[in-house]
Amino acid sequence: MQVIATRPKSLTDVGFTYCPGCLHGVAHRLIAEAMDELGMRNQTMGIAPVGCSVFAYKFFNCDMAEAAHGRAPAVATGMKRARPDMHVFTYQGDGDLAAIGTAEIVHAANRGEHFSVFFVNNAIYGMTGGQMAPTTLPAMKTSTSPYGRDVDDIGYPIAVCEMLNSLKAPYFIERVSLLSPQDILKARKAVMKAMRYNKEERGFTFVELISTCPTNWGLDPLKSCEWARENMLPYFPIGNFRDKGAEGGDK
Amino acid sequence: MKYEMICSGFGGQGALTVGKFLALAGMNEGKHVSWLPSYGPEMRGGTANVSTVISDRPVASPLVTTPDILVALNQPSLDKFGPDVREGGLIIANSDLCPGGFEREGVDIVFLPMNTIAKECGSIKVTNMVSIGALLSRSDVVKIESVKNALQELLAEKKPALLEANFKAIDEGLARGKA
Amino acid sequence: MKVLMKGNEAVAEAAIRAGCRHYFAYPITPQSELIEYMAKMMPKVGGTFVQAESEIAAINMVYGAAGCGKRAMTSSSSPGISLKQEGISYCSGAELPCVVVNVQRGGPGLGDIQPAQGDYFQATKGGGHGDYRIIVLAPASVQEFADMAAQAFDLADKYRNPVMILSDGMLGQMMEPVEFAEPATEDDLERLDKQHWDWCMHPNQDEPNHHHHEINSLEIDPVVLEQHVIALGKKFDRMEAAEKSWEEYNLAPDNEILCVAFGTASRIVKSAIDDLKEEGVNIGLIRPINVWPYPSEAIAAALTDKTKLVYTFELSLGQMVEDVRLAVNGKAPVEFYGKVGGIVFTPEEVKDKLKLALKV
Known part of the structure; x- marks a missing residue:
């Protein structure tokens, strides 16, 4: 019998607690595969956020810390400075990273901290039950924007890659999507690259993963992907914003 | 014996340093000392001041409210702390910057033109050292050698030229204070 | 040998001598000499100094470094200590040893920058959320302030809990003669690094020696959290029985x-x-x-x-x-x-x- 697919060593055998159709599992797997492939697992520490992926500390099979809401980049800074011979990544959602933790992500990026940030953007607060996120689209209805996000009242969605791209220090910034198998393959490459740069101590690496929330959007998983493709990607275009490692330096 | 002192002046005049060298000298003589500066915006204003206590016994309160000795490098310092000096205490004041003078019964007041003397000694920066000399001409709070040793330790390597001026200023303060 | 030093600088020097190599803070009067001393000295001893973007970030950096088993410290004055309360609660919940120095000033709110003791309730009765306690050491001289650095780290390591040094603007700003303990040697630092390896985050190995250490204060199952908090309570009882001092x-x-x-x-x-x-x-x-x-x-x-x-x-x-x-x-x-x-x-x-x- 031939093994053609197996669980990455970098994931524990604890079952995911995500809703059916949720893409967190895919994002987890991409990171775990990168750790496996790059042989980093034994030198890597991860940080779980507050949000749906709060239990990520149980799922990644390396040392893990659970951070207070939004503080993952500060915790990561402390960890990386304490164990510079190890590698660090944070896994954060849009409320965690782009609302309560805006100061921490901007300053960690600005210091060019040597760790990777995986930012899952699904335009909504999942765990607390579908409230408005800093990345919620204009006119999009959530439980705290029941009449649709009014940009005159509460502002426009924050495009985090673009914001961080205004800083000099970050080494790698890319936005990918998890909305189709083809997109996931591209996302895999970006995640792999970020983790390789991380392993090579190149600097601050950031990957935004456009995702869905079938439960709180009230759509089935496939329709969620279609909805995100039609509505989120125009506002959050996928692509590489910064790759200091690419030939020719900055891109 | 316990000496409680306040040294005060404009920020930059070196009033805090007067207290520091007295405390250093006291410490090196094996005494108990404390040095408590005013801090904050006041540092930049009229009366940057420091409470210094030198004592044979452990210093309880480092906060000086009725000083035995006041070093006032400018008029606002003299006006602010002069009335608080203990009966029978000592006031060393810089007449160059105290045009209003100060009168009080029952305390020993020494006025010296410290800016002028300092310039004669080679640098306006040693104004505060003139006050130390004058203080030690009227009080045995610490030995003059202890202050000079402390200065030597601090300046010998970094600013040997300034050391000379400092010593000269102390000696001049000592001589003129006695007069 | 005695040296004449400000309390803020003395506690920083003493912390370094006690093996602290990870310090994170944000400037605030009247504790700024402490952060400045660390900025100057940490690079000289191969340590880490980061001026954080906020006191919140600073305590969370401490959380990260302490989670790696290192002696980590932060300091601030009253308004900044309020911001750190979230992190102190998390550190206690996750059982992380660390040291927090409060150089108290007048409050409430922005208050002023002169010495005060108005943070007593905050320091001794909680400050952050949840059922937790921290040992609070209150120095009365520059020498004691300095001595408490090593003591605070020892207590933090002993109980795996934050320890606070509750000082004030007067003790921070004043100079008094102070004598320091011998600095930690390379061997000491090695021993300090290894003392927490049974639970902290550190380099890993493959199975069968692979470890999966979690630094965490979350336990979603109330039955399990109950047991965790009861265990914490027993630890606080042990502190209460053993660590009174007057x-x-x-x-x-x-x-x-x-x-x-x-x-x-x-x-x-x-x-x-x-x-x-x-x-x-x-x-x-x-x-x-x-x-x-x-x-x-x-x-x-x-x-x-x-x-x-x-x-x-x-x-x-x-x-x-x-x-x-x-x-x-x-x-x-x-x-x-x-x-x-x-x-x-x-x-x-x-x-x-x-x-x-x-x-x-």
Whole structure:
């Protein structure tokens, strides 16, 4: 019998607690595969956020810390400075990273901290039950924007890659999507690259993963992907914003 | 014996340093000392001041409210702390910057033109050292050698030229204070 | 050899000597000399200094470094300590050893920058959310401030819990002679690094020696969280039983008044007691050195049938006095005198209060 697919060593055998159709599992797997492939697992520490992926500390099979809401980049800074011979990544959602933790992500990026940030953007607060996120689209209805996000009242969605791209220090910034198998393959490459740069101590690496929330959007998983493709990607275009490692330096 | 002192002046005049060298000298003589500066915006204003206590016994309160000795490098310092000096205490004041003078019964007041003397000694920066000399001409709070040793330790390597001026200023303060 | 040093610098030097190589903070008066000293010295000893974007970030950096088993520290003054409370609660919940220095200033709100003791409640009764306790050491001299750095790290490591040094602007800003312990050697640092390897994050190995350490204060199952908090409670009980500390000053069986004061306030009270002693009046003082756990038994034991009054002096509206009342437990009247707003009472004022109470 031939093994053609197996669980990455970098994931524990604890079952995911995500809703059916949720893409967190895919994002987890991409990171775990990168750790496996790059042989980093034994030198890597991860940080779980507050949000749906709060239990990520149980799922990644390396040392893990659970951070207070939004503080993952500060915790990561402390960890990386304490164990510079190890590698660090944070896994954060849009409320965690782009609302309560805006100061921490901007300053960690600005210091060019040597760790990777995986930012899952699904335009909504999942765990607390579908409230408005800093990345919620204009006119999009959530439980705290029941009449649709009014940009005159509460502002426009924050495009985090673009914001961080205004800083000099970050080494790698890319936005990918998890909305189709083809997109996931591209996302895999970006995640792999970020983790390789991380392993090579190149600097601050950031990957935004456009995702869905079938439960709180009230759509089935496939329709969620279609909805995100039609509505989120125009506002959050996928692509590489910064790759200091690419030939020719900055891109 | 316990000496409680306040040294005060404009920020930059070196009033805090007067207290520091007295405390250093006291410490090196094996005494108990404390040095408590005013801090904050006041540092930049009229009366940057420091409470210094030198004592044979452990210093309880480092906060000086009725000083035995006041070093006032400018008029606002003299006006602010002069009335608080203990009966029978000592006031060393810089007449160059105290045009209003100060009168009080029952305390020993020494006025010296410290800016002028300092310039004669080679640098306006040693104004505060003139006050130390004058203080030690009227009080045995610490030995003059202890202050000079402390200065030597601090300046010998970094600013040997300034050391000379400092010593000269102390000696001049000592001589003129006695007069 | 004794050196003349500010409290803020002395505690920083002592922390480095105690093996602290990870310090994260944000500037605030009157503790800025501490962060400046660390900025200057940490690179010289191969340590880490990061000026964080906020006090919140700083305590979370401490959380990260402490999670890696390293001796980590942060410091601030009152308003900044409020911001750190979230992180202190998380550190206690996740059982992370770390040291937090508070150089108190006047409050509430922005207050002012002069010395005060108005953070006593915050320091000793919680401050952050949830059921937790931290050991709080309250120095009264620059030497004690410095000595408490090593002591705080030892206690933090012993109990896997944050420890606070509750100082104030006066102790931070003043210079006094101070003598330091020998600095930690490379061997010491190696030993300190390894002491927490059974639970902290550190380099891993493949199976069968692979470890999966979680630094975490979350437990979503109430039945499991209940057990965790009960275990924490037992730990806090052990701290309470073992870590009380106080100084007795001029205690005598004929004391009609027993004073209680901590930190800066206690020094002023000592001056008043010294003066009154010269006038033939004997007054005793209990100075809590650790303000949590609180030396209640020491206060109770100092009461005699001669005790007419227990007088509490604080630089606040009266916070510790509640603990004094609990300790005295109705056996004598408890009086309070305090100054607020960053004003420090003078020995004369304290003396007058004591004389008035004695009617002499």
